[in-house]
Amino acid sequence: MKVMALTGNEAVAEAMRQINPDVVAAYPITPQTELMHKFAEFVADGLVDTEMVLVESEHSALSATVGASAAGVRAMTATSSQGLALMWEILYIAAGLRLPIVMAVVNRALSAPINIHGDHSDTMGARDSGWIQIFSENAQEAYDNTIIAVRVAEHPEVLLPVMVTMDGFIISHTMERVEVLDDEVVRNFIGEYNPRYKLLDVENPVTFGPLDLQDYYFEHKRAQAEAMENAYRFIKEVDEEFYKISGRRYQYVEPYEIDDADVVLISLGSTAGTIKDVVDNLRLKGMRVGALKIRLYRPFPRDEVIEYLSNASVIGVMDRAIAFGAPYGPVCLDVKSVLQGTKFSELPVVNYIYGLGGRDIRPGDIERIFIELDKVRISGEVPKSPRFIGVRGEEDYFEKVKRLVKN
Amino acid sequence: MSELKKWYELPVGGLIIEPGSAVKYKTGSWRTFKPVLDRSKCNDCLICWIYCPDNSILVNDGKMVGFDYDHCKGCGICAEVCPDKAKAISMVLEHQ
Amino acid sequence: MIEIRWHGRGGQGVKTASLLFAETSIEEGKYAQGFPEYGPERMGAPVKGFTRIDDKPIRIHSGIENPQVVVVLDQTLLETIDVTEGMPDDGVLIINTELTPKQVREKFGIKRGKIYTVNATKIALETIGKPIPNTVMLGALIRVTGVLDLDTLLKNIAKKFSRRYSQKIIEGNIQAIKKAFEEVKEE
Numbered sequence: 001m002k003v004m005a006l007t008g009n010e011a012v013a014e015a016m017r018q019i020n021p022d023v024v025a026a027y028p029i030t031p032q033t034e035l036m037h038k039f040a041e042f043v044a045d046g047l048v049d050t051e052m053v054l055v056e057s058e059h060s061a062l063s064a065t066v067g068a069s070a071a072g073v074r075a076m077t078a079t080s081s082q083g084l085a086l087m088w089e090i091l092y093i094a095a096g097l098r099l100p101i102v103m104a105v106v107n108r109a110l111s112a113p114i115n116i117h118g119d120h121s122d123t124m125g126a127r128d129s130g131w132i133q134i135f136s137e138n139a140q141e142a143y144d145n146t147i148i149a150v151r152v153a154e155h156p157e158v159l160l161p162v163m164v165t166m167d168g169f170i171i172s173h174t175m176e177r178v179e180v181l182d183d184e185v186v187r188n189f190i191g192e193y194n195p196r197y198k199l200l201d202v203e204n205p206v207t208f209g210p211l212d213l214q215d216y217y218f219e220h221k222r223a224q225a226e227a228m229e230n231a232y233r234f235i236k237e238v239d240e241e242f243y244k245i246s247g248r249r250y251q252y253v254e255p256y257e258i259d260d261a262d263v264v265l266i267s268l269g270s271t272a273g274t275i276k277d278v279v280d281n282l283r284l285k286g287m288r289v290g291a292l293k294i295r296l297y298r299p300f301p302r303d304e305v306i307e308y309l310s311n312a313s314v315i316g317v318m319d320r321a322i323a324f325g326a327p328y329g330p331v332c333l334d335v336k337s338v339l340q341g342t343k344f345s346e347l348p349v350v351n352y353i354y355g356l357g358g359r360d361i362r363p364g365d366i367e368r369i370f371i372e373l374d375k376v377r378i379s380g381e382v383p384k385s386p387r388f389i390g391v392r393g394e395e396d397y398f399e400k401v402k403r404l405v406k407n
Numbered sequence: 408m409s410e411l412k413k414w415y416e417l418p419v420g421g422l423i424i425e426p427g428s429a430v431k432y433k434t435g436s437w438r439t440f441k442p443v444l445d446r447s448k449c450n451d452c453l454i455c456w457i458y459c460p461d462n463s464i465l466v467n468d469g470k471m472v473g474f475d476y477d478h479c480k481g482c483g484i485c486a487e488v489c490p491d492k493a494k495a496i497s498m499v500l501e502h503q
Numbered sequence: 504m505i506e507i508r509w510h511g512r513g514g515q516g517v518k519t520a521s522l523l524f525a526e527t528s529i530e531e532g533k534y535a536q537g538f539p540e541y542g543p544e545r546m547g548a549p550v551k552g553f554t555r556i557d558d559k560p561i562r563i564h565s566g567i568e569n570p571q572v573v574v575v576l577d578q579t580l581l582e583t584i585d586v587t588e589g590m591p592d593d594g595v596l597i598i599n600t601e602l603t604p605k606q607v608r609e610k611f612g613i614k615r616g617k618i619y620t621v622n623a624t625k626i627a628l629e630t631i632g633k634p635i636p637n638t639v640m641l642g643a644l645i646r647v648t649g650v651l652d653l654d655t656l657l658k659n660i661a662k663k664f665s666r667r668y669s670q671k672i673i674e675g676n677i678q679a680i681k682k683a684f685e686e687v688k689e690e
Contacts, residue, residue: 005526005535098420116541138564159419170564174538175522177529177560197422207423219414220421226414273562360566 072198095130100153117358261290438481516637521552642683
């Protein structure tokens with residue numbers, strides 16, 4: 001193990017160097033560019049055996065990755081924002097063909113208007129595409145999750161592609177302290193890739209992606225749904241093995257000061273770290289607040305969420321994306337749906353949309369959220385949500401609308 | 408066709424892992440017309456064998472011996488390409 | 504935890520300085536974050552960089568609002584932006600200028616904090632041969648804050664620069680940092 005000063009992008013590139021994938025096909029897009037730039041340096045310097053395929057779009061990047069993976073090798077890629085959007089068609093193909101591709105997604109807002117900064121709109125749009133999604137709080141987690149993802153994807157009972165995400169700029173371009181495992185340790189952990197079926201194995205010919213009509217398509221999709229269930233079952237085993245080599249124990253969700261917390265705030269990604277600091281501060285002031293970070297977003301950690309929320313009186317859910325037209329943001333929809341039908345279905349849940357297009361979420365913002373949630377606990381009055389945090393005009397809009405209607 | 412399998416019995420990802428399994432699918436029932444060979448006119452040029460899209464011309468020891476009626480879809484290409492001088496293949500209604 | 508904000512103009516090396524200081528701190532066994540403020544990057548436009556240093560893991564991932572230390576790479580910025588924004592009253596300003604701390608305070612009407620000055624551009628020209636003040640300011644910064652050891656910083660600069668720059672430039676940078684370390688003026 002050695003300590004390195006790395007940005008999130010560099011940390012994932014370092015993990016990729018150690019994984020030494022057979023094929024990487026990628027197209028540059030801010031804020032992922034630095035990641036691929038760094039990895040391309042490793043290729044140029046001969047530090048990996050990777051065949052690097054430079055393509056003309058993200059659609060091609062994932063297509064080439066799918067082709068390589070089907071051919072029978074370990075294949076990876078990385079993207080952001082519009083790049084992920086352009087991969088759309090192929091996302092479903094990678095998942096449907098059950099190809100264990102690992103892709104870093106450096107979260108960035110979606111156009112229009114154009115914006116290069118971090119929010120979760122890109123990944124949230126792909127949440128039902130059949131990819132496993134793991135969110136990272138910092139550069140260390142981005143590094144660790146990338147290595148874990150290889151084992152998760154290739155698990156014989158899973159065989160699904162995995163997205164490992166980190167917040168654009170906030171993590172991807174921030175230099176932090178990262179503990180990097182020895183190359184040998186990573187290599188032993190991920191092991192040799194030996195897929196059961198390879199398109200280029202001419203001794204054992206197979207057909208990938210044949211026409212599949214009313215008689216079998218549904219059965220194949222049912223099997224794919226079961227693979228997600230298996231992922232939910234088996235990822236913890238991989239996490240446990242990773243703990244043994246690294247000393248870092250990951251769970252699907254990470255509770256923080258939650259045991260006696262009346263108010264619990266749920267979040268993903270880098271914001272979860274900031275929330276921990278706020279929790280400490282508020283606890284010094286005597287407030288019983290806690291936090292729950294969702295690390296594994298797909299498959300959704302339904303049992304863990306219920307388990308950790310069972311002592312709470314009020315729940316806040318932070319969403320760094322809008323699910324346009326839906327009653328709440330994506331994470332809140334999931335949280336509400338798992339609480340439904342349990343004895344916690346009456347728990348007040350307030351949804352907060354924040355940080356779009358890289359808008360900074362400050363400790364003060366989070367403190368105000370906790371205070372509002374504490375008022376909900378006392379009064380029992382649940383405000384209409386989603387609430388938009390840190391956007392100008394939200395404070396007086398409804399007053400104004402009322403006035404306009406009167407006039 | 409064999410009995411339809413259950414979802415948990417299928418190979419991963421919709422893959423077909425049995426090479427040449429298409430032979431199990433009997434497309435012969437699709438025919439309206441079927442090819443018939445007049446052996447006395449055939450000179451075994453095997454142009455029909457080259458053109459048949461379903462690999463349904465049966466050849467034994469370099470000689471055209473007939474059709475694989477389990478898979479021949481009755482497209483008529485073999486009759487069409489059979490040289491004018493020979494015209495050894497004709498298409499007749501399936502149930503005649 | 505110490506939080507530092509860097510002000511400069513595009514091309515003066517604000518990003519490099521903020522990340523280099525974080526990197527050096529990490530190699531010293533500390534926890535740190537270094538991040539620039541990304542925006543439309545144009546040569547000459549005002550830009551900011553940020554560094555956090557602590558002895559325990561840093562969990563916060565917000566921008567820095569209340570920096571204890573503000574480093575200004577370009578004196579002309581004092582005329583156009585409020586570099587003390589968010590800085591606590593006992594904060595520290597380290598400014599690249601030929602003026603003394605007293606002159607700076609009077610000329611720009613700075614009411615708060617403790618001011619240090621160093622003529623980093625002159626030092627850079629003398630030692631590196633180019634008016635790039637970023638590494639020079641690192642010398643002043645560690646002198647004022649004491650968060651890092653001078654020798655460690657110099658070793659780290661030598662190592663980091665050896666991949667990209669000639670021995671002459673590395674030597675120049677090391678001289679520059681040492682000079683700034685010695686010449687920084689206290690109020």
